[in-house]
Amino acid sequence: MITPLALREKAETQAARLPALLARAEQLAGAVLLGEHGRRRAGMGDDFWQYRPAQIGDSRRMIDHRRSAMGDVQFVREREWQIAQSVMLWVDQGAAMRFASNDNLPSKAERARVLGLACAILLIRGGERVGLTGTRLPPRRGNAQILRLAEMFTEDADADYEPPEHRAMIPHARAVFISDFMGNIDDVKTALTKAADRGVRGVLLHVLDPAEEAFPFRGRTIFESVGGTLEHETLKASDLKDRYLARLAERKAELQHLCGVAGWQYGLHHTDHTAQSGLLWLWRALDGGRART
Known part of the structure; x- marks a missing residue:
């Protein structure tokens, strides 16, 4: 089993290649506080944004006399409004x-955990508060929080499929769900519906092994779940391929539809692709850019 420190080292390697991630705060309510990175908006903060001509109602203390001395117009030095966002993670265990x-190839769990923790590292370095969905680890900042996340990400569940955790979601925060989403689709629907009801926007990253996309099985095959609760034997595995691929395509379409209704973004990642590609997609999606799968 991978240790928390080894998992963090892998995640740090991935996170080091990307700029600090700024989670976009769309509504300034509940989860908003003064943070350590700027939004391009005037307000409270320490970082300079722009000069603008002084207006009626501006305090004389706001006037930048050095800039104003360059002409006949008085200028005000505006600073960026700095806000930090709470981001909640759910990584399927x-x-x-x-x-x-x-x-x-890495297991789906290993890839999901590395991506989840690397994403958390980028967010925390960008000034965001990061935690887990549910009540076990509320969003916080700092290196200690990264270690807590790493420790919890190394835990394994006994059940084959874990439903997304949707309790205690902070209103108007952001969320990241990472899973193969092979379990009951109703659990995903419930989680996204509850998230949308609380104004939580987020991203859903669908992680699959390449064999789950290609179904390369032929002849006599015994399919057994990792947890040992399900087993199916067939003499002609190839006869199942078309039906399986149709079900998989249906599941992807359902997930995309649910994300569209909830205002979330859907992404697909394969474990034979680089972890960096998955982390880059998460960065673009959370930062409001055009994500590519």
Whole structure:
């Protein structure tokens, strides 16, 4: 089993290659506080943003006399309004996530945990507060919080499929869900509906092993869940391929639809692709850019 320190080292490696992530705060309520990064908006803060001509009602203390001395117009030195956002993570710990089709690939769980922790590192370095959905680890900042996240991400669940945790979501915060989403789709629908009801916007990253996309099985095959609760034997595995791929396409379409209704973004990541590509997608999605799968 990967240790918390080893997981953090892998996540730090991924996070070091990207600029600090700024989670976009769309509503200034509940989860908003003065933070350590600027939004391009005038207000309270320490970082200079722009000069503008003085207006009626501006305090004389706001006037920048050095800039004003360059002409006949008095100028005010505006600063950026600095806000920090609470971001909640849910990384699937279910037994099915421990699947890897060969020894040269990371398991879905390992990739999901590294991406989740790397995302948290970028967010915290950008001044955001990060925690887990539910009540076990409320959003906080600092290196100690990164270690707490790493410790919790190394825990394994016994059940094959874990439902997304949706309790104690902070109104108007952001959220990140990372899973293979092979379990009951109703659990995902419930979580996204509750998130939308509280004004929580976020991203859903669908992590799959390449064998789950290609279904390369032929002949006599025994399919067994990682947790050992499900088993199916067939003499002609290839006969199941078309039906399986149709079900997988249906699941992707359902997830995309649920995300669209809830105002979330959907992304797909395969474990044979680089972890950096998955982290880059998360960065673009959370930062409000055009995400590519």
